Amino acid sequence: MATCHVVFLPFMAYGHLIPMADMAVLFASRGLKTTILTTSKTAHRLAKSIRKTAGFTHQIALHTIDFNPEEPGLENPDQVISNDQFCRFIEALPTLQEPFERFIETTKPNCIVADMFFPWTTETASKFGIPRIIFNGSGFFPLCVSDAVTRYRPNVSSDSEPFIVPHLPHEIKLTRKQLPQYEGEEFKVFMKVFIQSMEAEAKSYGVIFNSFYELEPEYVRHYREVMKRKAWHIGPVSLYSKTIEEKVERGKKSSIDEHECLKWLDSKPTGSVVYVSFGSMVNVTNAQLYEIAMGLEACVSSFIWVIRDGQEASIPEGFEARMEAEGRGLIIKGWAPQVMILDHESVGGFVTHCGWNSVLEGVSGGVAMVAWPVTAEQFYNAKLVTDVLRIGVLIGDVEWSAHSTCEGVKREVIERVVERVMSVEEGGDMRMRARELQEKAKTTIEEEGSSYLDLSSFIENIKSFQQ
Numbered sequence: 001m002a003t004c005h006v007v008f009l010p011f012m013a014y015g016h017l018i019p020m021a022d023m024a025v026l027f028a029s030r031g032l033k034t035t036i037l038t039t040s041k042t043a044h045r046l047a048k049s050i051r052k053t054a055g056f057t058h059q060i061a062l063h064t065i066d067f068n069p070e071e072p073g074l075e076n077p078d079q080v081i082s083n084d085q086f087c088r089f090i091e092a093l094p095t096l097q098e099p100f101e102r103f104i105e106t107t108k109p110n111c112i113v114a115d116m117f118f119p120w121t122t123e124t125a126s127k128f129g130i131p132r133i134i135f136n137g138s139g140f141f142p143l144c145v146s147d148a149v150t151r152y153r154p155n156v157s158s159d160s161e162p163f164i165v166p167h168l169p170h171e172i173k174l175t176r177k178q179l180p181q182y183e184g185e186e187f188k189v190f191m192k193v194f195i196q197s198m199e200a201e202a203k204s205y206g207v208i209f210n211s212f213y214e215l216e217p218e219y220v221r222h223y224r225e226v227m228k229r230k231a232w233h234i235g236p237v238s239l240y241s242k243t244i245e246e247k248v249e250r251g252k253k254s255s256i257d258e259h260e261c262l263k264w265l266d267s268k269p270t271g272s273v274v275y276v277s278f279g280s281m282v283n284v285t286n287a288q289l290y291e292i293a294m295g296l297e298a299c300v301s302s303f304i305w306v307i308r309d310g311q312e313a314s315i316p317e318g319f320e321a322r323m324e325a326e327g328r329g330l331i332i333k334g335w336a337p338q339v340m341i342l343d344h345e346s347v348g349g350f351v352t353h354c355g356w357n358s359v360l361e362g363v364s365g366g367v368a369m370v371a372w373p374v375t376a377e378q379f380y381n382a383k384l385v386t387d388v389l390r391i392g393v394l395i396g397d398v399e400w401s402a403h404s405t406c407e408g409v410k411r412e413v414i415e416r417v418v419e420r421v422m423s424v425e426e427g428g429d430m431r432m433r434a435r436e437l438q439e440k441a442k443t444t445i446e447e448e449g450s451s452y453l454d455l456s457s458f459i460e461n462i463k464s465f466q467q
């Protein structure tokens with residue numbers, strides 16, 4: 001039988017690209033032939049992942065295809081600075097279809113694993129008689145909540161009155177202001193792709209998840225049995241990065257020397273450090289940065305705080321020097337080695353925007369969380385963390401932002417919630433539950449673990465599509 005060949009088409013945002021690259025490495029480690037197709041401006045972000053497969057039977061192949069954004073140079077979502085630009089970027093994605101199809105026609109792979117942002121790949125796959133698998137970059141719980149919310153108009157009198165999301169395994173309460181509101185002309189393009197993507201989900205062969213059964217068992221079953229989708233869970237994929245080197249550079253070069261960072265972490269007691277990061281897309285306003293600095297200074301806990309390159313001017317004067325002199329705070333400007341930090345035993349808490357990868361990486365690190373959702377499906381992920389898994393506390397009365405803007409939380413609130421999560425009693429209980437999940441996460445990817453077995457079942461499934 002010829003070697004089974006899987007073609008990956010990742011969306012170019014870090015939150016989608018990193019887990020899909022990890023997935024390709026994982027497939028290659030199981031002896032599959034893998035090719036990642038991407039744009040020339042994205043290819044370098046995958047170099048490290050590809051190198052990991054150098055000694056495997058089949059090294060990951062990288063193939064670049066032409067992307068023609070309307071705005072020249074605007075090739076990655078993280079370069080986008082306005083909603084308008086984001087929509088133009090999304091609108092240009094179908095320019096990848098023709099070169100993608102040419103590649104599929106000549107190579108005839110067994111299967112396509114393509115991101116939700118490329119709904120047209122379902123059509124491509126059916127044209128060539130192969131399965132298209134969707135990767136949403138998200139978990140079962142958020143997809144189940146999103147599905148329920150999309151089809152339900154809550155009967156509430158205000159945006160802040162809680163309602164119960166119907167037909168879910170748990171009593172999940174949300175308010176209207178926590179729900180996505182992609183309304184108006186500026187989101188028309190985005191909504192079009194979103195609807196096409198939902199339609200493609202129903203027509204595609206199945207969905208692959210960076211998640212694990214033990215994290216959200218009721219929702220894995222709900223997705224499969226109630227929503228009637230074929231699905232496989234093969235994560236947490238970040239756990240396949242085992243060495244420091246593998247943990248450090250995921251997607252982008254770290255802005256801090258890993259040895260310096262490890263030395264700082266090694267000097268701190270177990271579970272005493274809180275790690276603060278809002279991922280790769282959220283915009284934290286200058287005023288909010290200031291409040292975060294003041295809140296962190298008022299806490300007793302030590303911290304590592306990731307801010308964007310160039311935002312230093314917004315933090316209080318002398319703050320960084322004071323924190324450094326006291327050995328209390330480390331500020332990373334740019335890109336942090338997040339998985340390495342969360343896996344360090346000194347880290348006990350994580351202030352997170354609740355991007356799906358961050359949630360999984362936090363769980364895999366066994367830390368308690370301050371859930372500070374901002375946009376996309378982050379409010380659903382926060383519910384999983386706080387109400388279902390009970391390993392975190394919501395930052396407060398924050399509302400969903402169409403512009404991915406993090407703002408409006410006062411220093412006193414930040415101090416209070418961080419201290420709760422870092423406390424011995426309440427925080428300790430959350431950490432205990434998080435560590436139980438961490439153990440389950442480690443076991444699930446080992447031979448005979450549920451993610452390992454689900455990947456085996458996935459491979460058997462797609463092998464039947466041998467050309």
Ligand code: UDP
Nearest residue numbers: 014015279280281335336338355356357358
């Ligand atoms: N990440 C990182 N260093 C950073 C910021 C982000 O390594 O300074 C990684 C993080 O570990 C995660 C991904 O980027 O794997 C971000 O994905 P997530 O779903 O958490 O959030 P998004 O950036 O998509 O909002």
